[in-house]
Each structure stands twice: as C-alpha cells, then as structure tokens.
Amino acid sequence: MxxxxxxxxxxxxxxxxxxxxxxxxxxxxxxxxxxxxxxxxxxxxxxxxxxxxxxxxxxxxxxxxxxxxxxxxxxxxxxxxxxxxxxxxxxxxxxxxxxxxxxxxxxxxxxxxxxxxxxxxxxxxxxxxxxxxxxxxxxxxxxxxxxxxxxxxxxxxxKTQLAKQLQNVKMQALKSQLNPHFLFNTLNSISSLIEEDGYKAQHMIGNLGDLLREVLLVKDEDMLSVRREIIILNKYIEIMQTRFSDHLSVETNIDKAVEEALIPSMLLQPIMENSFEHGYSYVSTDLRVALSISKMDNWLKIQIQNNGTPIPVKGHNSGFGIRNVQERLETLFVDNFSFSFSNLKNGEGVITEMKIPLMIAQNDAV
Structure with missing residues (x-):
C-alpha cells in the first residue's frame, strides 16, 4: 500500500x-x-x-x-x-x-x-x-x-494468473511431447517409402515441409479456429494419402456454423494418426476414415470414425497420441468436456467422440 x-x-x-x-x-x-x-x-x-x-x-x-x-x-x-x-x-x-x-x-x-x-x-x-x-x-x-x-x-x-501460467506451462510441455512424436512417425513413413517409390517419398518430404511450416506458425497458440485446424490437418492427410495411395480415403464433414469455433491446436492430428497406425492390419488393408465436426447445443461435437481393426478387449494401450489428447483436454477444460474411444457396435471399426464447450473465434487469420 x-x-x-x-x-x-x-x-x-x-x-x-x-x-x-x-x-x-x-x-x-x-x-x-x-x-x-x-x-x-x-x-x-x-x-x-x-x-x-x-x-x-x-x-x-x-x-x-x-x-x-x-x-x-x-x-x-x-x-x-x-x-x-x-x-x-x-x-x-x-x-x-x-x-x-x-x-x-x-x-x-x-x-x-x-x-x-x-x-x-x-x-x-x-x-x-x-x-x-x-x-x-x-x-x-x-x-x-x-x-x-x-x-x-x-x-x-x-491465483487466476498463476493457474493460467501453470496451464500454459503444462500445455507447452504436452505440445512439445507431441511434435517430436508426430515428426518421428512421419519421417519413419518417408523412410519406409524411399526404397519403394522415390518420387512419392520426395513428394511426402515437400508436404512435410509445408506441414511443419504451419505447425511452427501455431506453436504458441493453445486454441485455433476449426477452419485453421482443418487446413493443418489436411496437409498431414495429404502425406498419409501419398504413403497409402488408394488404400486410404478420408472424408471430412465440417458444419459451416462451426468453422470459426475454437478447438485446441493439433487436437485432431494425433487421433487421425492413431487411426492410420492401428487401423491397418492383414485383414483391414483398405482404410476409410470419416471426420465430422458439428454444433450440438452449446457444445462442439467432434467425431472420427474408421473401419479399421477394432480395439482389443483386453490389454489395450490407447497409445501416446490419445493420452496426450486427453491430458490436453483436461488441462484446458478440467471436467467440462467428454471423450470416448471405443469400437463400433457392429465391431467393424473404431470411433472417437469428443465434446468441448462451443467458443467462437473473433479473429484467426490464416
């Protein structure tokens, strides 16, 4: 005083x-x-x-x-x-x-x-x-x-400022874990493709450069508009489609009403990566992935579904990407969100569903 x-x-x-x-x-x-x-x-x-x-x-x-x-x-x-x-x-x-x-x-x-x-x-x-x-x-x-x-x-x-600072520190730590993991897996994909098809490998490297440029632009942002997140995700999908060619199809259905809604940055990529990594098997050689984002009351509903290999009933490990997503959602929204990761009822694929509070971005330049 x-x-x-x-x-x-x-x-x-x-x-x-x-x-x-x-x-x-x-x-x-x-x-x-x-x-x-x-x-x-x-x-x-x-x-x-x-x-x-x-x-x-x-x-x-x-x-x-x-x-x-x-x-x-x-x-x-x-x-x-x-x-x-x-x-x-x-x-x-x-x-x-x-x-x-x-x-x-x-x-x-x-x-x-x-x-x-x-x-x-x-x-x-x-x-x-x-x-x-x-x-x-x-x-x-x-x-x-x-x-x-x-x-x-x-x-x-x-107290609020300290909590926000702690949240930012934790988010940065989780994102710093995610980026090397994502980069390692992508480089591993390129490495496996070099001997098979050098042209495709070269094309993937170009796409990876574009993707990394986008990731670096948003590295300090915890939240992005759905529109911006989809732009980044599409660059990752292009890399995977180059690798798997006709054996992979991805369908996105984004409600125009939620294009400016806020979503945690790099939230969708780990789930997509999990679909690609665990969806393929000797039985499931052609993978179809469907992404939909829509508004449900005051919630943003995100659903990612694939027709790949179901999750084993016992001894299942959800993997680093899924755990990282859950931890980031808990850090940002505490208990004000829902997340589920399960097999489809017909046993022919896996579905991931999330609901987070609906927040509209004011400005989010590309």
Whole structure:
C-alpha cells in the first residue's frame, strides 16, 4: 500500500459521512416540527444547513488523518488488541476535535460564546461523543473492509494468473511431447517409402515441409479456429494419402456454423494418426476414415470414425497420441468436456467422440 490517498476509498468515506448527515439532519427536522425546546427559536436554515456546512469543513481533514493512521496500522500488521486500543484512543481524540472545531466555528459564524472548559461545554461533549464515536467506528470499519476485500481481490487475480501460467506451462510441455512424436512417425513413413517409390517419398518430404511450416506458425497458440485446424490437418492427410495411395480415403464433414469455433491446436492430428497406425492390419488393408465436426447445443461435437481393426478387449494401450489428447483436454477444460474411444457396435471399426464447450473465434487469420 502506498502512502498516497486512495481517491476511491476517500470518496466512499465522504459518502458515508453524507449518509450520516442525512440521518442527523432528518432527526433535527423532526425535532423542529415537534417544537422541541432546543429547536423552537432556531432558524430553518440553521436546522438544515448549520451542521452540514460546519462538518463538511472540519471532518474531511480528520477523515484523511484516520485514513493515514489506519493504513499505517495495517502496514505494520499490528495485533488486533493493539489496533483496538489505539483506535479507542483516537476515537476519543476524534470526538474531542469535532466538538472543539464545532465550538470555534459557531463562535466565528454565529457569535456563540467560546466556552471551551465550562460545564456547558463538557455536557455538549458528552452529548455528541456517542455519535462521534460511532462515526469514527464507521470510518475505520469501512477502511478495514475496503483493504480486506482489495487483498482478497488481488489474491484471486494472482491465483487466476498463476493457474493460467501453470496451464500454459503444462500445455507447452504436452505440445512439445507431441511434435517430436508426430515428426518421428512421419519421417519413419518417408523412410519406409524411399526404397519403394522415390518420387512419392520426395513428394511426402515437400508436404512435410509445408506441414511443419504451419505447425511452427501455431506453436504458441493453445486454441485455433476449426477452419485453421482443418487446413493443418489436411496437409498431414495429404502425406498419409501419398504413403497409402488408394488404400486410404478420408472424408471430412465440417458444419459451416462451426468453422470459426475454437478447438485446441493439433487436437485432431494425433487421433487421425492413431487411426492410420492401428487401423491397418492383414485383414483391414483398405482404410476409410470419416471426420465430422458439428454444433450440438452449446457444445462442439467432434467425431472420427474408421473401419479399421477394432480395439482389443483386453490389454489395450490407447497409445501416446490419445493420452496426450486427453491430458490436453483436461488441462484446458478440467471436467467440462467428454471423450470416448471405443469400437463400433457392429465391431467393424473404431470411433472417437469428443465434446468441448462451443467458443467462437473473433479473429484467426490464416
């Protein structure tokens, strides 16, 4: 906390003082209407404006003093009984100063007798001490409450920032695991193709260069539009179609309404790769993969289906790519998503289904 005056807090304290005076003046007006002896001969302007003009001259400087003293106590982190004792002493001093300054004001403005140490002055001090004590207690309560909620607010902001930083670190770690894994598998595919068909291998290397360029452009982005993600995915699919030729067909069905919806970057590629890697077998030599992305209420629904080899019932390991996808979804959405990876009911293929919150991208330039 700095030593300067917090203008917002000072404004709140002045507002409290104004509300206090509304009640105080209302009481004086009621007593005037009831012909209470003390107010019978008092002019209405004095009844209404007398205490206001005086107190709005003398109390704001006292408020600033209370503000500085209370901030100092908070900064020094005094124990509650030390703070309570000091505030009790200062409340008495505050009440005395208000009465003293009121008496001096009335002497100069209304010509009232300046009796600072008379019996009447003592009675007047006692009469006003309760209200002044409550006013002081109100000022101090507001100050403590203000800084308490300010600390809580700052703590929540810091907590949110730390959580976001931790999320970013974890996402970067997961993506750094994914990229070498993807690159190794693609290079392995190219290597196996070189002896079989040098032209196709050369074509795959060109496609891989294009793909890596796209991946590098989005390496620091956690979320992309569906449109951008599909552009990147298509470059990977071109590489795989070059490798498997007529034995691979991929169909994509993207709802136009979700083209600008946000999706975790490089989310689809590991699942596609898993379909290619585990879908082929001696039995399944022609692989068909279907990708669909659509809107379902407030969710983005993603479905990838293939007619390849089913998942073994026992001893199945979902593989690095699928685990990476699940961990990234958990990091980004905690438990606000769904993910399933299972065999088709007819036993002729595998289906992966995901649902994530539907969020629309504002700007996502290609």
């Amino acid at each position: 700095k030593n300067r005056i917090d203008k917002k807090l000072f404004g709140i304290l002045l507002g409290y003082m104004a509300a206090y005076h509304v009640i105080y003046i209302s009481r004086r007006v009621i007593l005037k209407f009831m012909d209470e002896s003390r107010f019978v001969d008092m002019d209405w302007s004095v009844v209404v404006f007398g205490p206001v003009l005086c107190n709005f001259l003398i109390i704001p400087p006292l408020i600033i003093s209370i503000l500085f003293v209370t901030k100092m106590m908070i900064r020094k982190n005094l124990s509650w009984y030390s703070s309570l004792g000091l505030h009790f002493v200062f409340s008495i001093l505050y009440a005395f100063l208000v009465i003293l300054l009121n008496t001096i004001y009335n002497y100069f403005v209304y010509g009232d007798p300046l009796e600072l140490f008379s019996r009447a002055a003592f009675v007047n001090t006692l009469y006003g001490s309760t209200l002044n004590f409550l006013a002081y207690a109100g000022f101090v309560s507001i100050i403590y409450s203000y800084y308490y909620f300010q600390r809580i607010s700052k703590a929540e902001i810091q």
